[in-house]
């Protein structure tokens with residue numbers, strides 16, 4: 001029989017250019033590829049007893065569509081909106097549709113970088129933010145969301 005925790009599903013959304021991880025400015029974003037990160041997230045999900053789904057898009061509207069899709073089906077969301085972090089009112093508005101915990105993750109510490117990266121459109125509507133811990137940030141976010149969703153089940 002399925003245990004209550006196995007019914008919990010967490011979605012991870014990766015925004016634009018994150019499909020190029022490994023090749024893209026490795027000194028900033030690290031050497032891990034998106035596949036490496038997604039594999040580690042799925043393995044961690046198994047250990048924690050939650051389902052992990054992953055999604056990547058370079059398109060703002062596709063990210064909005066995906067957020068709308070999970071309104072009633074998922075128990076948590078991890079999102080790295082990439083450059084849309086700093087610009088997207090549409091992604092922020094879509095997140096306001098959700099009543100589940102949302103963790104914003106950035107591989108790099110956006111506050112140590114160019115001034116235009118210091119402002120996040122997302123932070124004000126997310127449950128919390130992890131910035132600058134590299135790919136570990138996703139795993140820590142997943143541990144938090146698994147704990148939250150199992151406590152609420």
Ligand code: DQA
Pocket residue numbers: 016017018080081082083084085105106107108109110117
């Ligand atoms: C990023 C930071 C953003 O400023 C940048 O545009 C990205 C990646 C990060 O994970 O550090 O694409 O979200």
